[in-house]
Amino acid sequence: MEMEQNDLILQAPPDVYEGDSLSLRCHCRTGYKTRNTVFYMDNKIIESPVSESELHIGRVDVSASGTYKCESEILNGDTTYGNYKTTSRYISVSELFSTPQITVDLYSWTEGNQINITCDTKLSPHRETTELQFVFYRNGHNVQGFSLSNQYGVPSAQLEDSGNYTCEVQTPTGSVRKRSNVMTVEIQDGNQTGAVQNTVRLVLSGVIFIIILCLLFYHKKTMAVTYSQETEENGGEIRNEGECSI
16 A cells, blocks of 8 residues: 555555455554545545445456545544544556457368467557456357467358357456457358459459450461552552563
């Protein structure tokens, strides 16, 4: 607990992460005692019971971040009446790990192909020893229970493996649990894929055949024009030679 040299201080852990159990203490310096203590968060009274100037909030998430204040009557010795004092501090609840993102190696597969799905999250470097567990769902149904592996794989995909996939990450106690985005996976029928591939091959073959015919036609036409020009030139030379001999 952190302490300050003041008439009244609000004691709290130096670092708070989601999933931690948070307790606050309204404490006065030696020789004094407190009573009628009230705690506030963002100027609103916290209704949880206070025991001996200590408030047990329990497990918290990032929404518990805010300005906390305690108000207490400070008594000196056996004094019947004391002075009311207040003190406050801002408490930030940090994220333990980021919201997971589900990623895939491909967005569509053909029957028989392998599926590889990964659940990515980032753990706070200050809590890097925290063990995380991963679970995967397809259309809301569990396909791989909680384990230390952040990957789910199907060696040979079938049509029924199509669907909307999500994953969840949690701490071993389940105190912090987060779900990922949705990723749609579509397994294509192998027979249909083969038929499509054959159709594509036929279309490509037809296009290539037409191109070759066009090239042959162009080449034949070019040759015919060239031959006609050469014939006319040769005929002219023969007529000229005949006229000179007469």
